[in-house]
Amino acid sequence: MNTFNVPTKENVSPNNQAIFDNLNNALGFVPNLYATYAHSDTALENYLTFANAKTSLTAKEKEVVNLAVSQVNECLYCLSAHTAIGKMNGFTEDQILELRAGFSTTDSKFDALAKLAKNITENRGRTTPSILEDFFNAGYTKGNLIDVISLVGEKTISNYIHNTTQVPVDFPEAQPLTLQTI
Numbered sequence: 001m002n003t004f005n006v007p008t009k010e011n012v013s014p015n016n017q018a019i020f021d022n023l024n025n026a027l028g029f030v031p032n033l034y035a036t037y038a039h040s041d042t043a044l045e046n047y048l049t050f051a052n053a054k055t056s057l058t059a060k061e062k063e064v065v066n067l068a069v070s071q072v073n074e075c076l077y078c079l080s081a082h083t084a085i086g087k088m089n090g091f092t093e094d095q096i097l098e099l100r101a102g103f104s105t106t107d108s109k110f111d112a113l114a115k116l117a118k119n120i121t122e123n124r125g126r127t128t129p130s131i132l133e134d135f136f137n138a139g140y141t142k143g144n145l146i147d148v149i150s151l152v153g154e155k156t157i158s159n160y161i162h163n164t165t166q167v168p169v170d171f172p173e174a175q176p177l178t179l180q181t182i
Contacts, residue, residue, distance in 0.1 A: 031168035075159035
């Protein structure tokens with residue numbers, strides 16, 4: 001079986017080397033998943049452009065979607081990274097576990113968003129009408145819906161890259177989601 005190494009700066013194209021430098025400056029390290037994108041001369045730049053594009057969603061709303069999607073897609077890397085990022089955005093461990101499960105008991109708007117993100121991912125975009133109606137009733141717009149769907153796609157790309165390559169998780173590992181944890 002072919003295994004995937006995590007490329008170092010010396011192993012990637014000059015364009016990716018510059019991106020590695022920017023990531024080191026911004027984050028203090030190059031996350032293994034981002035480094036894995038750099039097996040391609042273009043994928044890392046394309047992904048970061050997509051991931052950092054303007055959106056109508058707040059940083060917390062993006063984490064709601066990232067956590068729900070990564071749980072459905074069973075991506076340990078992204079669950080671990082977004083658990084850490086979720087905490088940086090003010091979510092508690094219990095709130096993160098709920099969002100991963102696709103709901104929130106503390107915020108009705110996040111509840112509608114988490115349910116939508118989970119449903120879109122599970123049903124490959126064939127959203128259940130009542131879940132979509134609840135999303136709109138929570139105050140979200142059609143523009144927000146398009147941004148959520150775009151974010152589901154963006155996060156699914158990373159989920160699939162990790163699930164295929166299984167590069168090491170370099171964030172504190174997310175605990176398994178069980179009935180006892182939510």
